[in-house]
Amino acid sequence: MMKDPMRRRARLIKLMEAKLRFEELSGEPCLISHYLDVSAESIREMRIGAILISGNSTNWLEYDFEGFRGLFRLITDSSIPIFGLCGGHQLIAMAYGAEVAAMRPLGPGEDDPLPHLAPGFYKEKGFLEVNVVKKDPLFRGLSDRITVNEAHHAEIKRLPKEFELLASGDECDIQAMKHRRRIIYGTQFHPENYDDRHLDGKIILQNFFRIAGVSPRYSSKDRNDS
Numbered sequence: 601m602m603k604d605p606m607r608r609r610a611r612l613i614k615l616m617e618a619k620l621r622f623e624e625l626s627g628e629p630c631l632i633s634h635y636l637d638v639s640a641e642s643i644r645e646m647r648i649g650a651i652l653i654s655g656n657s658t659n660w661l662e663y664d665f666e667g668f669r670g671l672f673r674l675i676t677d678s679s680i681p682i683f684g685l686c687g688g689h690q691l692i693a694m695a696y697g698a699e700v701a702a703m704r705p706l707g708p709g710e711d712d713p714l715p716h717l718a719p720g721f722y723k724e725k726g727f728l729e730v731n732v733v734k735k736d737p738l739f740r741g742l743s744d745r746i747t748v749n750e751a752h753h754a755e756i757k758r759l760p761k762e763f764e765l766l767a768s769g770d771e772c773d774i775q776a777m778k779h780r781r782r783i784i785y786g787t788q789f790h791p792e793n794y795d796d797r798h799l800d801g802k803i804i805l806q807n808f809f810r811i812a813g814v815s816p817r818y819s820s821k822d823r824n825d826s
Contacts, residue, residue, distance in 0.1 A: 607657065628814055649812060650683065650812040650814050653682065653688025654688055655751070659718055681812035685790055696761075702753055704721070704771075705721055706720055706722050713726070718754075724751070729747050732746060734764065734767075749801060789801070
């Protein structure tokens with residue numbers, strides 16, 4: 601889907617960086633699969649402890665949604681813990697019938713930090729504050745106002761009825777959600793894009809792996825941080 605070779609290369613580098621972080625925090629190998637190759641049948645053949653659905657750098661209007669059928673069935677039918685990140689968060693909502701669309705048009709004089717993606721529409725970009733509106737083990741060790749990395753123009757317009765709202769932002773209402781009966785989480789932000797000054801995303805990932813029952817190999821510093 602991504603035609604610009606430089607953007608594609610940068611995207612692959614970010615994906616590999618995320619893979620290494622997932623492996624470090626979970627203590628388990630992380631297998632990267634293209635969404636066209638993912639199905640409930642393929643997952644059953646592997647011993648999968650948790651599924652993380654990554655973000656995307658292409659406008660949803662450019663996708664053929666027939667290709668998501670296998671992934672949608674996996675999201676709605678699998679008992680494996682799932683965490684959707686940014687575009688993955690939106691995919692979870694779409695699998696349950698929710699609408700995903702651009703947040704709003706840019707206002708007069710507003711900058712566009714991602715002009716290659718949905719030009720003319722507002723984007724959230726960089727480390728921003730998000731309000732935790734419902735206590736949950738995903739936010740264990742964190743305050744009610746967290747700082748996390750954002751990079752998106754689209755949002756979930758209405759919470760799927762099977763989910764409850766966990767966090768909200770000033771521009772985007774549905775920043776985090778959780779399935780009411782299953783271990784399925786979604787965050788509009790990118791918890792994997794943390795740095796030494798903004799560690800809330802790291803703690804959120806640690807908490808998810810703990811909830812999912814994936815045995816992490818934390819250092820003593822990690823335990824103190826969480």
